[in-house]
Every structure is written in C-alpha cells, then in structure tokens.
Amino acid sequence: MDSEAQHPRPAVDGGMADIGRRVRRLREERGISLSALARGAGVGKATLSGLENGIRNPTLETLWAITTELGVPLAMAFHTPAPEGSDTTSGGSRPPVVHGTAVEGTLLQVFEDAEVTYELYRLVIRAGTPQVSPAHHEGVTEHVTVFAGTLSAGPAGAPLRAGPGEHISWRSDVPHTYAALGDQDVQAGLLIRYPRR
Known part of the structure; x- marks a missing residue:
C-alpha cells in the first residue's frame, strides 16, 4: 500500500482551521450536536472534532458527507461568499x-x-483512478462539459460517457462516479446545482 493510500490527500489545500470554524458554525446554526452530525454523516466523532478544531485534514468524501448532512453546498465549508454585488x-x-x-x-x-x-x-480527472462520490442532498444535480479526454460519470449504477465538446448531467442525490477512460486525464467544467432546503 502506498503512502497516499495510507494518508489520503486533504480535501482542500490549506486553511484547515478556517474550514473547521465554518463547519462548527454551520452545525451550531442548525442546533445539531457534534455527536448527531458525526452519526448522521457516517464519520467518526473524533474525525469531526479534529476537523472542527483544525487539527485533522478531511478527505473530500468526508467533507461531502458532512455538508450533505448539514444540507449546504460543499463550498460553504471552505469558501466565504463575497459581498453581494x-x-x-x-x-x-x-x-x-x-x-x-x-x-x-x-x-x-x-x-x-x-x-x-x-x-x-474547473476539473481534472486523473486517468487510471476512479472515484465514487457519496449522494448529495435531494434534488442536487451535476452538469459536466468535457474539454479534453473521455469521461465516464454519473449514477454509480448507470454512468454516462462524454468526450471533448460533449455535456452530461445527472441527479447526484445518489452515489455517483467519475473516471477518465483511457490513459489521458480529463479536463472539464462542472456546475453543481443545489436547491435550497
């Protein structure tokens, strides 16, 4: 087993303390205990506590599970929206x-x-490594336009295929996959649509 498999790459480059503060604020605004969020998201309580305290680097899959349970877009965990206008x-x-x-x-x-x-x-999907993403909250959709390479993506049981210049969309409130077909990385644009809950 290589070191990357033993120690998955953090979900976001830098800013772990800021991410932890945002996750804690989102959780507290919703009146959810740390234990209840960990249980609902299917992550360990120690993992969530370490994330909130800025001492643990979550995987993308962990952040997806937490933000889905909180009912918020992924970017709310690591991005501060700019002032309106x-x-x-x-x-x-x-x-x-x-x-x-x-x-x-x-x-x-x-x-x-x-x-x-x-x-x-802006996405890069590395060749040779498939990814399974957890279900997002109800009604979330993903829309991908491929610029280079060939992509297989969509619901885990029925992925779609797109090549350069093609577009695919699916409801991502089910487990879904991403994989570059062949030996070329895929370059693509992704738009995720989150209806308000």
Whole structure:
C-alpha cells in the first residue's frame, strides 16, 4: 500500500482551521450536536472534532458527507461568499482547490439566487483512478462539459460517457462516479446545482 493510500490527500489545500470554524458554525446554526452530525454523516466523532478544531485534514468524501448532512453546498465549508454585488472573478486571492480520489476541482465561482446555489469548478480527472462520490442532498444535480479526454460519470449504477465538446448531467442525490477512460486525464467544467432546503 502506498503512502497516499495510507494518508489520503486533504480535501482542500490549506486553511484547515478556517474550514473547521465554518463547519462548527454551520452545525451550531442548525442546533445539531457534534455527536448527531458525526452519526448522521457516517464519520467518526473524533474525525469531526479534529476537523472542527483544525487539527485533522478531511478527505473530500468526508467533507461531502458532512455538508450533505448539514444540507449546504460543499463550498460553504471552505469558501466565504463575497459581498453581494462584488466581482469574485478577480482579485488577489487564490481560488480554493478540492481533491478527491481521482478528481481535482478548482472553485471558480459561487452563484446564488432565491431558490438555488450554483458552484462552478474547473476539473481534472486523473486517468487510471476512479472515484465514487457519496449522494448529495435531494434534488442536487451535476452538469459536466468535457474539454479534453473521455469521461465516464454519473449514477454509480448507470454512468454516462462524454468526450471533448460533449455535456452530461445527472441527479447526484445518489452515489455517483467519475473516471477518465483511457490513459489521458480529463479536463472539464462542472456546475453543481443545489436547491435550497
């Protein structure tokens, strides 16, 4: 077993203390105990406590499970929304980068309206390593446009396929997969649509 398998890469580059504070605030705003959130998300209480205290680096799958249980978009755990009316596409801050087993996503923009939150990512799906993502909360959909490579993605039992210039969408409130087919990494854009709960 290699060291990356023994020690999975953290979900987000840097800022663990900030992520922990955001997760704790989201949990407390909803009146959920640490034990109840850990149980509902299917993660260890020590894992969640370590995350909230900024001393444990979660995997992307762990962050997905926690934010899904909290009923919030993933970006709420690691991204502070810009004030309304401000331009979030420019400025000096480096966009957050999230890491899964096969997927690396750079958060480009978070859009909100009265009923829906959208997250826009630039994706790289590494060849040779499939990823299974847990179900998100009800009604969440994912929309992927492939720029290079061939992608297999979608519901775990019935993934879809797309090549350069093609687009696929699915409801991601079920376990779903990402895999680059062949030996070329996939370059793609991902839009995640979260209806408000």
